[in-house]
Amino acid sequence: MGSVATAVLTALLVIVVVIAVKSYSKKLVSGCCGGGDVPKPRRVDKNPDHYSHHVMLQIEGMTCQNCAKQVENALNAIDGVWAEVDLKQNRAMVRQKEQISVEKLCAAVEKVGYHAHI
Numbered sequence: 001m002g003s004v005a006t007a008v009l010t011a012l013l014v015i016v017v018v019i020a021v022k023s024y025s026k027k028l029v030s031g032c033c034g035g036g037d038v039p040k041p042r043r044v045d046k047n048p049d050h051y052s053h054h055v056m057l058q059i060e061g062m063t064c065q066n067c068a069k070q071v072e073n074a075l076n077a078i079d080g081v082w083a084e085v086d087l088k089q090n091r092a093m094v095r096q097k098e099q100i101s102v103e104k105l106c107a108a109v110e111k112v113g114y115h116a117h118i
Helices: 002-030 065-076 102-111
Strands: 053-060 081-086 091-096 115-117
Touching: 053 102, 065 081, 065 091, 065 102, 102 115
Parallel strands: none
Antiparallel strands: 053 091, 053 115, 081 091
């Protein structure tokens, strides 16, 4: 009976390790966040005349277009914001209808797993 229990535990351990390795290797291959679906962004007013405030944020941690979309969607989820992320420059141009604190903008970026600062 002891050897059966050992065999079952060993089999479960092997399954857990295989799943963990597959998950980690997928992350390595994609280069960052694992790819996958990015939530559809909400509709944003893209008339530059409607935005009187602007701030350029430096974004750390983005390595692919999926990362950039996650950051852009997080910022655009804030009312009165139109953000465009430049992956190559690692920055986001954030246009605002009313001035929003840099802390609030950075917190939105942090919430999706990246770091932002002026």
